[in-house]
Amino acid sequence: MMFIPSRYRVSHRNGFTLLELLLVLALLVSLSAAVSPSLSRWQQEHELETAVSQFRRDLHAARMFAIHHATSVDVNLQNGSSFFSCRSTHPRSPDLLSSTPLPEGITIQLVPDREGLIRDNQVIRFFPEGTATAQTILIQDRRCATRLLEIQRATGQLQIRERVE
16 A cells, blocks of 8 residues: 555545535625615715816806906806806807716706895806806705805805705
8 A cells, every 4th residue: 555645635624615605605795785885875975076076166167267268157057957058258258168967866956045036047157357146056966965055256266065954
């Protein structure tokens, strides 16, 4: 009989059994099922913050265009939709500066003032001296999470805050 050293012998203890593999697989599936709702919520919150940032950048660009070109710029909103456009009021500048849709599921609308009126028929106007029509804009996602974007009349500055019910 031939002697085989123990390091060369085949052992039935190496590796994992089918039961152990199935147990680990079941554990991974249950963990992924528990984590996926929170990832979905995070993604929706990220979409809202991205849309707010994009809208704020476009409003800032409209304000800077108005100051730089000494003209007024109108930002037209389609209330309750995700679409807005920026137009110059100067006859020699390009009529349409930008036309931007926000991501799907994000809507924008003007918030009525204290008298319940929405001024300027869904238009935000930036003037050459840097001022603007004071407006509050509601940005909402499909989960009904909201952000308010306030435009200061005297400075044209933009301020974002969460909506408090």
